Amino acid sequence: MSDKAPNENVIEVEDLRVDFPTEHGLVHAVAGVSFSVKRGRVLAIVGESGSGKSVTAFSILRLIQPPGYIAGGSIKLFSQKEPPIDITSLKEDDDLLYHLRGGLVSMIFQEPMTALCPVYTVGNQICEAIHLHKDVTKKEAERIAVDMLDRVGIPKPEIRLRQYPHEFSGGMRQRVVVAMALVCMPEVLIADEPTTALDVTIQAQVLTLIKDLRKELGGSVIFITHDIGVVAQIADDVIVMNQGKILESGSVRQVLKSPVHPYTRGLLAAIPSLSQRGSRLPTIDSIPGARDIDLTVPLHTLSDGRRVALPTEKIPATTT
Amino acid sequence: MTASDTKPLLRVQNLCKFFPVHAKGIRRKVIDEVRAVDHVTFDIQPGETLGLVGESGSGKTTCARTILRALSPTAGRVHFQSEDGEVELSSLSEHALKPLRQQMQMIFQDPFSSLNPRMTVGGIVEEPLLIHGIGTPAERREKAADILRKVDLLPEHRERYPHAFSGGQRQRIGIARALILRPRFIVCDEAVSALDVSVQAQVINLLMDLQEEFHLTYLFVAHDLGVVRHICDRIAVMRNGKLVEMKKTEELFSNPEHPYTQRLLSAIPNPDPDIPLRPILEASEEEELAEAKL
Numbered sequence: 001m002s003d004k005a006p007n008e009n010v011i012e013v014e015d016l017r018v019d020f021p022t023e024h025g026l027v028h029a030v031a032g033v034s035f036s037v038k039r040g041r042v043l044a045i046v047g048e049s050g051s052g053k054s055v056t057a058f059s060i061l062r063l064i065q066p067p068g069y070i071a072g073g074s075i076k077l078f079s080q081k082e083p084p085i086d087i088t089s090l091k092e093d094d095d096l097l098y099h100l101r102g103g104l105v106s107m108i109f110q111e112p113m114t115a116l117c118p119v120y121t122v123g124n125q126i127c128e129a130i131h132l133h134k135d136v137t138k139k140e141a142e143r144i145a146v147d148m149l150d151r152v153g154i155p156k157p158e159i160r161l162r163q164y165p166h167e168f169s170g171g172m173r174q175r176v177v178v179a180m181a182l183v184c185m186p187e188v189l190i191a192d193e194p195t196t197a198l199d200v201t202i203q204a205q206v207l208t209l210i211k212d213l214r215k216e217l218g219g220s221v222i223f224i225t226h227d228i229g230v231v232a233q234i235a236d237d238v239i240v241m242n243q244g245k246i247l248e249s250g251s252v253r254q255v256l257k258s259p260v261h262p263y264t265r266g267l268l269a270a271i272p273s274l275s276q277r278g279s280r281l282p283t284i285d286s287i288p289g290a291r292d293i294d295l296t297v298p299l300h301t302l303s304d305g306r307r308v309a310l311p312t313e314k315i316p317a318t319t320t
Numbered sequence: 321m322t323a324s325d326t327k328p329l330l331r332v333q334n335l336c337k338f339f340p341v342h343a344k345g346i347r348r349k350v351i352d353e354v355r356a357v358d359h360v361t362f363d364i365q366p367g368e369t370l371g372l373v374g375e376s377g378s379g380k381t382t383c384a385r386t387i388l389r390a391l392s393p394t395a396g397r398v399h400f401q402s403e404d405g406e407v408e409l410s411s412l413s414e415h416a417l418k419p420l421r422q423q424m425q426m427i428f429q430d431p432f433s434s435l436n437p438r439m440t441v442g443g444i445v446e447e448p449l450l451i452h453g454i455g456t457p458a459e460r461r462e463k464a465a466d467i468l469r470k471v472d473l474l475p476e477h478r479e480r481y482p483h484a485f486s487g488g489q490r491q492r493i494g495i496a497r498a499l500i501l502r503p504r505f506i507v508c509d510e511a512v513s514a515l516d517v518s519v520q521a522q523v524i525n526l527l528m529d530l531q532e533e534f535h536l537t538y539l540f541v542a543h544d545l546g547v548v549r550h551i552c553d554r555i556a557v558m559r560n561g562k563l564v565e566m567k568k569t570e571e572l573f574s575n576p577e578h579p580y581t582q583r584l585l586s587a588i589p590n591p592d593p594d595i596p597l598r599p600i601l602e603a604s605e606e607e608e609l610a611e612a613k614l
Contacts, residue, residue, distance in 0.1 A: 048516040049487075170376070199375040199543055204587035204599035226516055229546070229589035233597040252593045270521035271591055272550030280528065281521035281550070 009036040009078060010188055010220045011060065016073035016088075018055050018064060018244075029055040029068065031244035031295070037188065042214065042221040044235035044252070046228065046267070052244040053224050057190045060222070061101050062087060079104055079187055103133040106181040110193040112173035116165040122149075123161030126180050133184040148179045151216075152209055171202035175209065182213060189214075190222045195230060207234055228271055232256055240264050245295050250306025260308045260315060263293055327401060328363035329505060329537050330387070335360045335396035335410075337379075337386045356382040358561035359396070366401070366504075369531070369538040371552030371569070373545060373584070379561040380541050384507045387539070388424055389417055400424070400505070422452055425498035429510035431490035435482040441468075442478030445496045452501065467496045470533075471526060488519035492526065499530065507539045512547055524551055545588050549573060557581050 018030040030052045037043050045053040058064055060075055075087040077100070085104075090097045109115040117125060126145040130136060136144070142161070149157035152175045165173055174194065181189060191210065195203040211234060214221055223234055231238055231252065238255040240248045240263065248261040259265045269282040299307040300315065308315060336359055341352040356379045364370045374380045385391045387398050389409055398409040402423055409417070425448075428434035435444055445464045449455055455463065465475035471492040482490055491511065498506055508527065512520045528551065530536060542548050548555055549569055556566040557580065565578040576582045583600045590597070 048518055200545065200587040201375060201584060201599070204589070204597060207589070207597065208599060227589070228517070228591045232591050232593040232595075233589040235593075256591065256593055267517065268591070270517045272521075272524065272546045280525045283518060283521045283525065 008039045010039045011037040011222075012074075012076045012078070013056075013060070014074050014076075016056065016059060016075060017071040018052070018059055018068060019071040020068040028071075028244050030059065032073070033241070033244070033246055034073075034299075035239055035246065035249060037220050037222060038237070039220055040218060041236040042223055042234055043237045043239065044223045044225060044231040045239045045241060046224075046226060046231055047241035048226060048267075050243075051241040053241050054192055055244075056241070057107075057192055057222055057224050060087065060188075060190060061105055061107060062090065062092075062097060063101075063107075077104060077188075099133070102129055102181075102186070103184050104186055105188040105190065106184065106186040108174075108177055108181045108189065108191040108194045110196055112170060112177050112197065113165075115177050116173060118165055121162055121164055122168070122176050126161075126176070126183055129180055129183055144183060145179075148183045149176070151213065152176075152179045152182075153205075154179070170198055171205060174198060174202070174206055178206070178209060178213070182217065185217060186219060188220050188222065190224070192224045193226070194223075196225070196227070203230070210234065228256065228268060240267070242293060243295060245309065246299060246307070247293065247309045248307065249299075250304075254304065254306045260302075260306070261310060327366075328399075329366040329368075329401045330539075331363040331397075331399040332387060333361050333397045333399070335383065335386060335398060336394040337382055337391060338394045355561045357386055357393075360558075360561075360563050362556055362563065362566055364505075364537055364539060366537055367531070367535055368554065369540055369552045371548035371555040372539060372541045372558060373543060373548055373555060374558035375543065375584075378558040380558045381509055382561075383558065384426075384509055384539055384541050388421075388426060388507060390426075403504075419452070422448075422501040423503050424505040424507070425501060425503040426507045426509060427491075427494050427498050427511045430514055431487050431494055432514075434494055435490055437482055439481075440478060441473075441480055441482065441485075441493055444482070444493060445478070445500055448497060448501050454501075463500060464496075467500045470499065470530070471496045486519075487515055488522060491515060491519075491523050495523075495526065495530070499534070502534065503536070505537045505539070507541065509541045510543070511540075513542065513544060520547070527551065545585065557584065 014034045016030055016033045017028065020027045020029055033056055045056065047053045055064065059070055064070060070088055073088065077085045077087055085096060085100065123142065123145055126148065127141040130141040130144055146157045146161060149160060154160050154172060154175055168176060195206050198206060207230065210221065225231060235252045238249065238252050239246055240255065242263055248255060248259065248264045255264060256268065259268060272281060297309045297311055299309050300312060301307050335357055337357040338353040338355050340350040341354060342348040343351045360383055372380045372383065382391065386393045393410045396410060400407055400409050402420055407420060442464050445467060446460045449460045449463065464478060468475055468477060473489065473492055482493065485493065512523050515523060524547065531538065540548060540552055552569050554566065555569055555572045557564050559580050565581045572581065573585065576585050587599045
């Protein structure tokens with residue numbers, strides 16, 4: 001079951017820093033983060049609210065809202081069809097940026113209610129994405145849209161195409177958003193808490209859908225969530241973030257089954273489970289060393305390939 | 321304790337809440353009704369935590385609100401064991417209901433919209449006392465400081481406004497407001513759904529500690545089955561306004577009988593990567609048959 005050596009990366013992020021100027025001084029939302037996304041794999045970024053996980057993902061699409069800005073580091077995209085793109089160096093009005101957004105990298109947002117425009121039909125919105133990235137006729141675009149809606153499991157796509165978002169249920173709307181994100185066959189899909197607003201049954205449907213489509217269409221996924229259960233089910237690799245830094249990263253089995261960093265252990269212990277029913281839940285504060293995270297400690301690569309932000313002497317001898 | 325153990329704190333019998341559907345046009349004739357709560361029957365023992373789960377739109381929140389008479393029921397009875405004997409909530413007038421409201425309170429889902437941004441935390445927590453005309457201003461302040469300490473906030477926090485607090489702290493303020501009248505029965509309507517796991521764990525611990533200290537009875541409305549499994553003694557599953565299954569927590573998770581419960585449980589992602597998710601996505605024929613029978 002050993003993981004294959006990294007053969008090819010789609011995205012390489014190096015020492016990314018994102019700052020937000022506020023009344024109380026500069027906030028380092030992302031403070032020096034490096035990671036890579038392997039081709040064809042699902043990378044999950046987990047962390048509490050305010051850990052910088054969404055900001056990291058937004059900066060890949062250069063969607064950081066002013067006054068926030070990328071203060072340093074680089075994000076490189078290695079597309080199969082095109083020469084490598086240095087995303088951080090692109091100008092705001094660069095054509096390549098528009099090609100990138102939705103074409104090479106696309107995004108599924110958290111709220112299916114707000115991600116769709118209420119005054120355009122669903123078909124209109126999907127076709128808009130197609131026209132932006134492909135040189136096709138109106139009829140052709142519509143055919144692609146119908147095909148995509150069919151693929152994400154929306155019954156009677158020809159009729160549904162002419163309907164407005166309010167005529168869809170929450171789960172169906174999220175399917176539309178997924179269809180819109182995938183319609184231009186992006187190489188990387190960023191999913192920012194795509195199931196948080198959904199019921200468990202609908203969540204299971206959307207997760208299965210993303211899994212199946214990834215197998216079918218290829219491509220990599222960056223999955224942002226705070227639900228460890230979802231991570232375990234969908235991810236190949238995991239990054240744990242806190243206060244703008246990576247604390248631990250590795251394969252999903254390494255991180256979830258034998259976490260090294262006390263913060264990761266705290267995060268996992270806080271999930272209610274059957275074994276400790278009725279007892280007090282361990283909180284992050286109650287686990288020794290989990291709250292006083294030393295953010296100056298650099299990431300340390302262990303022999304089994306995972307990375308942990310702990311001083312060398314504190315890393316327990318791993319059993320491999 | 322033995323006497324109260326046998327007598328349920330709350331008995332809900334055939335509770336119904338239907339909402340009318342109006343026709344288009346000026347006369348707005350009632351053409352149909354939405355059966356949000358449809359003949360729901362259950363009871364809750366004193367000191368018990370009953371979980372009420374279901375998808376959005378299953379009627380679980382409407383059911384909880386109808387029990388508290390935040391909505392008036394279409395039909396059915398709710399017997400509540402108050403301090404002065406049993407009362408039937410569904411037929412009482414608003415006037416007769418007011419003193420009883422001290423004994424049953426609610427904690428809301430969204431800690432950001434359930435607190436008035438223009439009131440100080442002290443004002444928010446004291447308001448229930450003011451409404452029920454309890455104590456002098458000095459006594460009220462004293463009580464508010466007390467209760468804030470109970471929910472792990474500082475008495476100094478009274479002067480501040482809700483925006484100065486994090487989500488978890490705001491939820492504690494909501495809990496303090498519900499507790500200040502020393503109720504016997506609390507409805508937690510998705511009380512921890514909006515919180516991060518780490519904060520969620522703290523609030524769950526707090527709710528369990530308070531239950532022990534004040535002998536509270538909870539009706540815990542939620543869609544997160546993990547949380548429900550942790551905190552509840554018994555679980556009731558709702559679907560389309562009807563109660564489909566009600567059992568002890570362990571029994572429900574080890575032996576779900578109703579096909580809908582099975583489908584719901586199969587959709588929970590396990591935090592162990594070696595246990596794959598095998599959701600039952602479509603309602604089986606069996607389930608549809610069972611539904612038709614209800």
